[in-house]
Amino acid sequence: MRRFQCPVCTTEVHFGNSHCGHCGAGLGYLPRHDQMQALPLGGGSPTPCANREVIGCNWLCDSGGDGGGDGDGNGGASLCLSCRHTMKIPNTADTERQNQWARLERAKRRLFYSLLKFNLPLSDSPDGTAGSLQFELLGDETRPDGAQKRVMTGHDNGRITINIDEADDVTRERNRAALGEPYRTLIGHFRHEVAHYYWDKLIAGTDRLAACRACFGDEQQDYAQSLAAHYANGPAPDWPQSFVSAYASAHPWEDFAETWAHYFHMVGGLETAQAYGLDPKSLTEPAAQASQASQTPLAWLPNPYHATDCDELIARWVPLTIAMNAMNRSMGNRDYYPFVLTPAIARKLRFIHDLIAGS
Numbered sequence: 001m002r003r004f005q006c007p008v009c010t011t012e013v014h015f016g017n018s019h020c021g022h023c024g025a026g027l028g029y030l031p032r033h034d035q036m037q038a039l040p041l042g043g044g045s046p047t048p049c050a051n052r053e054v055i056g057c058n059w060l061c062d063s064g065g066d067g068g069g070d071g072d073g074n075g076g077a078s079l080c081l082s083c084r085h086t087m088k089i090p091n092t093a094d095t096e097r098q099n100q101w102a103r104l105e106r107a108k109r110r111l112f113y114s115l116l117k118f119n120l121p122l123s124d125s126p127d128g129t130a131g132s133l134q135f136e137l138l139g140d141e142t143r144p145d146g147a148q149k150r151v152m153t154g155h156d157n158g159r160i161t162i163n164i165d166e167a168d169d170v171t172r173e174r175n176r177a178a179l180g181e182p183y184r185t186l187i188g189h190f191r192h193e194v195a196h197y198y199w200d201k202l203i204a205g206t207d208r209l210a211a212c213r214a215c216f217g218d219e220q221q222d223y224a225q226s227l228a229a230h231y232a233n234g235p236a237p238d239w240p241q242s243f244v245s246a247y248a249s250a251h252p253w254e255d256f257a258e259t260w261a262h263y264f265h266m267v268g269g270l271e272t273a274q275a276y277g278l279d280p281k282s283l284t285e286p287a288a289q290a291s292q293a294s295q296t297p298l299a300w301l302p303n304p305y306h307a308t309d310c311d312e313l314i315a316r317w318v319p320l321t322i323a324m325n326a327m328n329r330s331m332g333n334r335d336y337y338p339f340v341l342t343p344a345i346a347r348k349l350r351f352i353h354d355l356i357a358g359s
């Protein structure tokens with residue numbers, strides 16, 4: 001994530017800010033221009049997202065090339081690029097549900113920030129009606145007869161469903177511990193699930209399929225059986241050699257999605273590090289000397305979202321994660337990045353890098 005300034009007083013503001021903490025100016029983020037703007041805007045300017053007052057969405061509506069333009073029939077009001085892709089939301093009469101929805105949308109806007117930076121397609125058709133990336137943010141329900149209707153987080157034919165209870169910290173931590181996962185976050189869910197959408201768009205039925213199978217394995221093996229076996233028997237003891245997470249070893253689709261999510265973690269993390277001048281590897285490089293006098297630290301490095309060399313990204317990412325883990329331990333927190341990237345995993349990251357760059 002890059003850094004932002006208040007357009008009125010130039011104080012640093014953050015991606016999620018609706019107001020400047022210093023001068024109080026209203027703020028709105030214009031996603032396609034990657035710009036923080038001060039509100040109110042003049043006539044003819046982009047309008048704030050209709051969800052601004054409802055869930056604190058600070059995005060503005062800009063006309064897009066992904067189709068859909070502004071507004072989607074939400075009572076005539078316009079939704080921003082991110083909110084527009086949410087097809088189902090929980091019952092907002094329930095305050096807790098509304099808060100959970102807000103937390104999910106906050107994480108989802110970070111996902112869309114990355115999708116835009118990578119220039120990934122958000123729909124198949126120019127008007128955005130076909131093959132669009134769609135989200136359903138739903139909670140478990142108790143039916144009138146007392147039966148529980150469970151919502152499964154997952155991807156099905158272009159539609160991503162997230163169980164909104166994951167936005168509850170206690171619930172998510174309980175799930176994390178029960179599944180023995182070292183890391184479980186909302187942004188992680190979005191980055192993982194969107195990978196399944198892009199597998200359908202960029203791999204299925206294309207000439208990339210063979211290379212994908214060579215990298216991640218043959219996805220034609222029975223999905224339900226593979227997952228059932230994973231949950232019944234656990235992963236193979238040597239999984240860390242080849243997979244970025246235990247879950248990635250469950251099926252080639254999950255390996256692809258986990259690796260894709262890690263590529264987003266890496267590039268997003270590196271952009272943030274670069275914006276704040278944090279990059280342990282760069283300090284040992286000769287070019288660092290040239291930048292010492294610069295006001296913008298590390299400005300000489302390429303933006304990670306547009307990097308041409310995946311190995312260079314990994315070479316910068318690993319020392320950064322080691323430093324960040326040490327920082328977290330010094331505060332008694334869990335590791336920032338509780339994963340180990342092996343050569344086999346780096347090869348898979350390179351596949352994702354080339355796929356995104358070539359799409």
Ligand SMILES: [Zn+2]
Nearest residue numbers: 006009020023
């Ligand atoms: Zn300000």
Ligand SMILES: [Zn+2]
Nearest residue numbers: 049057080083
């Ligand atoms: Zn919005």
Ligand SMILES: [Zn+2]
Nearest residue numbers: 192196254257
């Ligand atoms: Zn998955």
